[in-house]
Amino acid sequence: MIDETALTVLLTADQLRDRVRELAAEINTSYPTGRDPHLVTVLKGGFIFLADLVRALDRPVTIDFVSVASYGTGTRSSGVVTLATDFEIDITDRDVLIVEDIVDTGQTLSWLLDTFRARHPRSLRTVSLLDKRSRRTAEVDIEHVGFTIEDRFVVGYGLDYAEQFRHLPYVAVLDQTPQHPSERHTDSLRR
Numbered sequence: 001m002i003d004e005t006a007l008t009v010l011l012t013a014d015q016l017r018d019r020v021r022e023l024a025a026e027i028n029t030s031y032p033t034g035r036d037p038h039l040v041t042v043l044k045g046g047f048i049f050l051a052d053l054v055r056a057l058d059r060p061v062t063i064d065f066v067s068v069a070s071y072g073t074g075t076r077s078s079g080v081v082t083l084a085t086d087f088e089i090d091i092t093d094r095d096v097l098i099v100e101d102i103v104d105t106g107q108t109l110s111w112l113l114d115t116f117r118a119r120h121p122r123s124l125r126t127v128s129l130l131d132k133r134s135r136r137t138a139e140v141d142i143e144h145v146g147f148t149i150e151d152r153f154v155v156g157y158g159l160d161y162a163e164q165f166r167h168l169p170y171v172a173v174l175d176q177t178p179q180h181p182s183e184r185h186t187d188s189l190r191r
């Protein structure tokens with residue numbers, strides 16, 4: 001158990017609220033009337049971002065969730081990902097917007113984009129609240145990014161370390177930097 005004194009606030013609740021509103025405005029203008037987006041979130045980390053985003057979007061949307069399992073050798077992510085929980089709603093011919101909490105190496109998003117594309121959505125875009133661009137090992141296009149952050153391990157606003165800290169209304173750097181997630185998982189469910 002790590003206590004909250006190990007945390008340094010990086011993004012306050014006010015900063016998150018303001019940026020989510022801006023992202024919602026951006027997303028609104030990128031989908032014409034009659035083309036309401038279908039938001040698909042990857043569990044569990046994106047649940048708070050999704051909840052705030054849908055309330056800031058001034059239009060009807062539909063939502064769905066998937067969960068993924070990623071596999072590694074113990075020291076490095078292999079980039080091998082599978083869908084642990086599949087879509088409930090068929091995405092064929094829908095305007096799909098993937099809602100991510102954080103893109104790090106990009107391996108998960110790269111795999112998701114390929115998997116989603118194979119199901120023939122009408123359009124496919126991504127919004128990620130956080131982007132750790134310097135860690136990228138897979139090329140991915142992210143149409144909407146909330147904040148680009150340094151290579152630090154962050155928690156809060158849905159993001160966890162070992163299932164702790166998801167409830168925090170802000171994003172904080174965990175000072176006792178844990179092993180990076182892509183380096184700690186072996187055959188384990190992400191998030």
Ligand code: IMP
Pocket residue numbers: 045102103104105106107108109152153154155159160161181182190191
């Ligand atoms: P990827 O490396 O882009 O495939 O990201 C894999 C996943 O690792 C992300 O979706 C998060 O669930 C998790 N992750 C990466 N960086 C962090 C972090 O700083 N805090 C919490 N989770 C993270």
